[in-house]
Amino acid sequence: MAFLTGRCMCEAVTWTYSGDITRNLVCYCADCQRATSAPLTAFLGMRPEQLSWSGDIRHYESSPDTFRGFCPSCGTRLYFRSDRWPHEIHVHAATMTNPDDYQPDAQVFMPSRVKWLDRLPTIPTHDGFQQRPSGPPAHRTALRSG
Ligand SMILES: [Zn+2]
Ligand SMILES: [Zn+2]
Structure with missing residues:
Protein backbone atom coordinates (compact mmCIF):
# COMPACT_ATOMS: atom_id res chain seq x y z
CA MET A 1 0.00 0.00 0.00
CA ALA A 2 1.42 3.34 -1.07
CA PHE A 3 0.37 6.94 -0.70
CA LEU A 4 1.79 9.05 -3.48
CA THR A 5 1.20 12.47 -4.99
CA GLY A 6 2.29 14.16 -8.19
CA ARG A 7 1.85 17.10 -10.50
CA THR A 14 -2.25 17.13 -9.64
CA TRP A 15 -2.84 13.52 -8.66
CA THR A 16 -3.03 11.52 -5.46
CA TYR A 17 -2.88 7.75 -5.15
CA SER A 18 -3.67 5.51 -2.26
CA GLY A 19 -3.29 1.84 -3.16
CA ASP A 20 -0.95 -0.87 -4.32
CA ILE A 21 1.61 -0.14 -7.04
CA THR A 22 1.16 -2.84 -9.68
CA ARG A 23 4.30 -2.11 -11.72
CA ASN A 24 7.44 0.03 -11.72
CA LEU A 25 8.58 -0.25 -15.28
CA VAL A 26 10.94 1.57 -17.56
CA CYS A 27 9.74 1.46 -21.16
CA TYR A 28 11.93 1.83 -24.24
CA CYS A 29 9.20 1.27 -26.84
CA ALA A 30 9.15 3.44 -29.96
CA ASP A 31 5.69 4.86 -29.17
CA CYS A 32 6.78 6.09 -25.73
CA GLN A 33 9.91 7.62 -27.24
CA ARG A 34 7.82 9.66 -29.68
CA ALA A 35 5.08 10.49 -27.19
CA THR A 36 7.47 11.81 -24.55
CA SER A 37 10.29 13.10 -26.81
CA ALA A 38 12.63 11.09 -24.57
CA PRO A 39 14.65 7.88 -24.98
CA LEU A 40 13.00 6.17 -22.03
CA THR A 41 9.84 6.52 -19.97
CA ALA A 42 9.30 5.42 -16.36
CA PHE A 43 5.82 4.35 -15.29
CA LEU A 44 4.00 3.53 -12.07
CA GLY A 45 1.18 1.01 -12.48
CA MET A 46 -1.89 2.05 -10.46
CA ARG A 47 -5.49 0.98 -9.91
CA PRO A 48 -7.68 3.59 -11.66
CA GLU A 49 -10.34 3.57 -8.93
CA GLN A 50 -7.74 4.52 -6.28
CA LEU A 51 -6.21 7.33 -8.30
CA SER A 52 -7.70 10.82 -8.24
CA TRP A 53 -6.88 13.70 -10.54
CA SER A 54 -7.57 17.40 -10.30
CA GLY A 55 -7.29 19.85 -13.17
CA ASP A 56 -8.00 19.76 -16.87
CA ILE A 57 -6.48 16.80 -18.76
CA ARG A 58 -6.45 16.08 -22.49
CA HIS A 59 -5.46 12.83 -24.09
CA TYR A 60 -4.16 11.57 -27.41
CA GLU A 61 -5.32 8.21 -28.75
CA SER A 62 -1.93 6.83 -29.76
CA SER A 63 -3.34 3.52 -31.00
CA PRO A 64 -6.92 2.19 -30.99
CA ASP A 65 -8.39 2.38 -27.46
CA THR A 66 -5.02 3.47 -26.04
CA PHE A 67 -4.77 6.93 -24.54
CA ARG A 68 -1.91 9.16 -23.43
CA GLY A 69 -2.95 11.97 -21.11
CA PHE A 70 -1.26 15.35 -20.84
CA CYS A 71 -1.73 18.79 -19.33
CA PRO A 72 -3.06 21.17 -22.00
CA SER A 73 -1.33 24.15 -20.35
CA CYS A 74 2.27 22.91 -20.05
CA GLY A 75 2.26 19.69 -22.10
CA THR A 76 3.54 17.42 -19.31
CA ARG A 77 2.73 13.79 -20.04
CA LEU A 78 0.63 12.30 -17.28
CA TYR A 79 -0.48 8.75 -18.03
CA PHE A 80 -0.83 5.85 -20.43
CA ARG A 81 -3.94 3.72 -20.36
CA SER A 82 -5.49 1.18 -22.68
CA ASP A 83 -8.90 -0.47 -22.81
CA ARG A 84 -6.93 -3.73 -23.16
CA TRP A 85 -5.94 -3.34 -19.49
CA PRO A 86 -8.96 -1.62 -17.89
CA HIS A 87 -7.81 -2.33 -14.32
CA GLU A 88 -4.51 -0.52 -14.60
CA ILE A 89 -3.29 2.95 -15.50
CA HIS A 90 0.37 3.83 -16.00
CA VAL A 91 1.29 7.19 -14.49
CA HIS A 92 4.54 8.84 -15.55
CA ALA A 93 6.99 8.50 -12.64
CA ALA A 94 8.61 11.84 -13.52
CA THR A 95 5.41 13.58 -12.32
CA MET A 96 5.84 12.26 -8.76
CA THR A 97 6.20 14.96 -6.10
CA ASN A 98 9.51 13.28 -5.20
CA PRO A 99 10.76 11.62 -8.39
CA ASP A 100 13.74 10.21 -6.49
CA ASP A 101 11.33 7.94 -4.61
CA TYR A 102 10.82 5.90 -7.77
CA GLN A 103 12.12 2.32 -7.62
CA PRO A 104 12.04 0.69 -11.06
CA ASP A 105 11.97 -3.10 -11.08
CA ALA A 106 11.59 -3.93 -14.78
CA GLN A 107 12.76 -2.70 -18.18
CA VAL A 108 10.58 -3.48 -21.19
CA PHE A 109 10.83 -3.35 -24.99
CA MET A 110 14.61 -3.74 -24.89
CA PRO A 111 14.96 -4.26 -28.69
CA SER A 112 13.84 -0.66 -29.34
CA ARG A 113 16.12 0.84 -26.67
CA VAL A 114 18.23 3.55 -28.34
CA LYS A 115 21.85 2.44 -28.63
CA TRP A 116 23.40 5.68 -27.35
CA LEU A 117 22.06 5.03 -23.85
CA ASP A 118 24.80 2.40 -23.55
CA ARG A 119 27.42 5.15 -24.03
CA LEU A 120 26.18 7.42 -21.21
CA PRO A 121 28.64 6.15 -18.54
CA THR A 122 31.57 7.13 -20.81
CA ILE A 123 30.31 10.62 -21.83
CA PRO A 124 31.61 13.70 -19.91
CA THR A 125 29.25 14.97 -17.20
CA HIS A 126 28.58 18.48 -15.79
CA ASP A 127 26.60 19.73 -12.78
CA GLY A 128 24.76 22.27 -14.98
CA PHE A 129 24.90 23.26 -18.62
CA GLN A 130 28.30 23.20 -20.27
CA GLN A 131 29.95 26.62 -20.17
CA ARG A 132 30.04 26.98 -23.94
CA PRO A 133 29.32 24.84 -26.98
CA SER A 134 32.36 23.32 -28.64
CA GLY A 135 33.34 24.19 -32.22
CA PRO A 136 34.35 27.33 -34.11
CA PRO A 137 32.37 30.61 -33.67
CA ALA A 138 30.81 30.40 -37.14
CA HIS A 139 29.39 27.02 -36.29
CA ARG A 140 27.87 28.31 -33.04
CA THR A 141 26.17 31.18 -34.90
CA ALA A 142 24.66 28.76 -37.36
CA LEU A 143 23.29 26.65 -34.52
CA ARG A 144 21.73 29.65 -32.78
CA SER A 145 19.97 31.00 -35.85
CA GLY A 146 18.81 27.54 -36.91
ZN1 LIG B 1 6.21 2.26 -24.07
ZN1 LIG C 1 0.56 21.64 -16.51
Whole structure:
Protein backbone atom coordinates (compact mmCIF):
# COMPACT_ATOMS: atom_id res chain seq x y z
CA MET A 1 0.00 0.00 0.00
CA ALA A 2 1.42 3.34 -1.07
CA PHE A 3 0.37 6.94 -0.70
CA LEU A 4 1.79 9.05 -3.48
CA THR A 5 1.20 12.47 -4.99
CA GLY A 6 2.29 14.16 -8.19
CA ARG A 7 1.85 17.10 -10.50
CA CYS A 8 2.53 18.47 -13.96
CA MET A 9 5.14 21.14 -14.59
CA CYS A 10 2.73 24.11 -14.29
CA GLU A 11 0.83 22.52 -11.35
CA ALA A 12 -2.55 22.89 -13.08
CA VAL A 13 -2.90 19.10 -12.83
CA THR A 14 -2.25 17.13 -9.64
CA TRP A 15 -2.84 13.52 -8.66
CA THR A 16 -3.03 11.52 -5.46
CA TYR A 17 -2.88 7.75 -5.15
CA SER A 18 -3.67 5.51 -2.26
CA GLY A 19 -3.29 1.84 -3.16
CA ASP A 20 -0.95 -0.87 -4.32
CA ILE A 21 1.61 -0.14 -7.04
CA THR A 22 1.16 -2.84 -9.68
CA ARG A 23 4.30 -2.11 -11.72
CA ASN A 24 7.44 0.03 -11.72
CA LEU A 25 8.58 -0.25 -15.28
CA VAL A 26 10.94 1.57 -17.56
CA CYS A 27 9.74 1.46 -21.16
CA TYR A 28 11.93 1.83 -24.24
CA CYS A 29 9.20 1.27 -26.84
CA ALA A 30 9.15 3.44 -29.96
CA ASP A 31 5.69 4.86 -29.17
CA CYS A 32 6.78 6.09 -25.73
CA GLN A 33 9.91 7.62 -27.24
CA ARG A 34 7.82 9.66 -29.68
CA ALA A 35 5.08 10.49 -27.19
CA THR A 36 7.47 11.81 -24.55
CA SER A 37 10.29 13.10 -26.81
CA ALA A 38 12.63 11.09 -24.57
CA PRO A 39 14.65 7.88 -24.98
CA LEU A 40 13.00 6.17 -22.03
CA THR A 41 9.84 6.52 -19.97
CA ALA A 42 9.30 5.42 -16.36
CA PHE A 43 5.82 4.35 -15.29
CA LEU A 44 4.00 3.53 -12.07
CA GLY A 45 1.18 1.01 -12.48
CA MET A 46 -1.89 2.05 -10.46
CA ARG A 47 -5.49 0.98 -9.91
CA PRO A 48 -7.68 3.59 -11.66
CA GLU A 49 -10.34 3.57 -8.93
CA GLN A 50 -7.74 4.52 -6.28
CA LEU A 51 -6.21 7.33 -8.30
CA SER A 52 -7.70 10.82 -8.24
CA TRP A 53 -6.88 13.70 -10.54
CA SER A 54 -7.57 17.40 -10.30
CA GLY A 55 -7.29 19.85 -13.17
CA ASP A 56 -8.00 19.76 -16.87
CA ILE A 57 -6.48 16.80 -18.76
CA ARG A 58 -6.45 16.08 -22.49
CA HIS A 59 -5.46 12.83 -24.09
CA TYR A 60 -4.16 11.57 -27.41
CA GLU A 61 -5.32 8.21 -28.75
CA SER A 62 -1.93 6.83 -29.76
CA SER A 63 -3.34 3.52 -31.00
CA PRO A 64 -6.92 2.19 -30.99
CA ASP A 65 -8.39 2.38 -27.46
CA THR A 66 -5.02 3.47 -26.04
CA PHE A 67 -4.77 6.93 -24.54
CA ARG A 68 -1.91 9.16 -23.43
CA GLY A 69 -2.95 11.97 -21.11
CA PHE A 70 -1.26 15.35 -20.84
CA CYS A 71 -1.73 18.79 -19.33
CA PRO A 72 -3.06 21.17 -22.00
CA SER A 73 -1.33 24.15 -20.35
CA CYS A 74 2.27 22.91 -20.05
CA GLY A 75 2.26 19.69 -22.10
CA THR A 76 3.54 17.42 -19.31
CA ARG A 77 2.73 13.79 -20.04
CA LEU A 78 0.63 12.30 -17.28
CA TYR A 79 -0.48 8.75 -18.03
CA PHE A 80 -0.83 5.85 -20.43
CA ARG A 81 -3.94 3.72 -20.36
CA SER A 82 -5.49 1.18 -22.68
CA ASP A 83 -8.90 -0.47 -22.81
CA ARG A 84 -6.93 -3.73 -23.16
CA TRP A 85 -5.94 -3.34 -19.49
CA PRO A 86 -8.96 -1.62 -17.89
CA HIS A 87 -7.81 -2.33 -14.32
CA GLU A 88 -4.51 -0.52 -14.60
CA ILE A 89 -3.29 2.95 -15.50
CA HIS A 90 0.37 3.83 -16.00
CA VAL A 91 1.29 7.19 -14.49
CA HIS A 92 4.54 8.84 -15.55
CA ALA A 93 6.99 8.50 -12.64
CA ALA A 94 8.61 11.84 -13.52
CA THR A 95 5.41 13.58 -12.32
CA MET A 96 5.84 12.26 -8.76
CA THR A 97 6.20 14.96 -6.10
CA ASN A 98 9.51 13.28 -5.20
CA PRO A 99 10.76 11.62 -8.39
CA ASP A 100 13.74 10.21 -6.49
CA ASP A 101 11.33 7.94 -4.61
CA TYR A 102 10.82 5.90 -7.77
CA GLN A 103 12.12 2.32 -7.62
CA PRO A 104 12.04 0.69 -11.06
CA ASP A 105 11.97 -3.10 -11.08
CA ALA A 106 11.59 -3.93 -14.78
CA GLN A 107 12.76 -2.70 -18.18
CA VAL A 108 10.58 -3.48 -21.19
CA PHE A 109 10.83 -3.35 -24.99
CA MET A 110 14.61 -3.74 -24.89
CA PRO A 111 14.96 -4.26 -28.69
CA SER A 112 13.84 -0.66 -29.34
CA ARG A 113 16.12 0.84 -26.67
CA VAL A 114 18.23 3.55 -28.34
CA LYS A 115 21.85 2.44 -28.63
CA TRP A 116 23.40 5.68 -27.35
CA LEU A 117 22.06 5.03 -23.85
CA ASP A 118 24.80 2.40 -23.55
CA ARG A 119 27.42 5.15 -24.03
CA LEU A 120 26.18 7.42 -21.21
CA PRO A 121 28.64 6.15 -18.54
CA THR A 122 31.57 7.13 -20.81
CA ILE A 123 30.31 10.62 -21.83
CA PRO A 124 31.61 13.70 -19.91
CA THR A 125 29.25 14.97 -17.20
CA HIS A 126 28.58 18.48 -15.79
CA ASP A 127 26.60 19.73 -12.78
CA GLY A 128 24.76 22.27 -14.98
CA PHE A 129 24.90 23.26 -18.62
CA GLN A 130 28.30 23.20 -20.27
CA GLN A 131 29.95 26.62 -20.17
CA ARG A 132 30.04 26.98 -23.94
CA PRO A 133 29.32 24.84 -26.98
CA SER A 134 32.36 23.32 -28.64
CA GLY A 135 33.34 24.19 -32.22
CA PRO A 136 34.35 27.33 -34.11
CA PRO A 137 32.37 30.61 -33.67
CA ALA A 138 30.81 30.40 -37.14
CA HIS A 139 29.39 27.02 -36.29
CA ARG A 140 27.87 28.31 -33.04
CA THR A 141 26.17 31.18 -34.90
CA ALA A 142 24.66 28.76 -37.36
CA LEU A 143 23.29 26.65 -34.52
CA ARG A 144 21.73 29.65 -32.78
CA SER A 145 19.97 31.00 -35.85
CA GLY A 146 18.81 27.54 -36.91
ZN1 LIG B 1 0.56 21.64 -16.51
ZN1 LIG C 1 6.21 2.26 -24.07
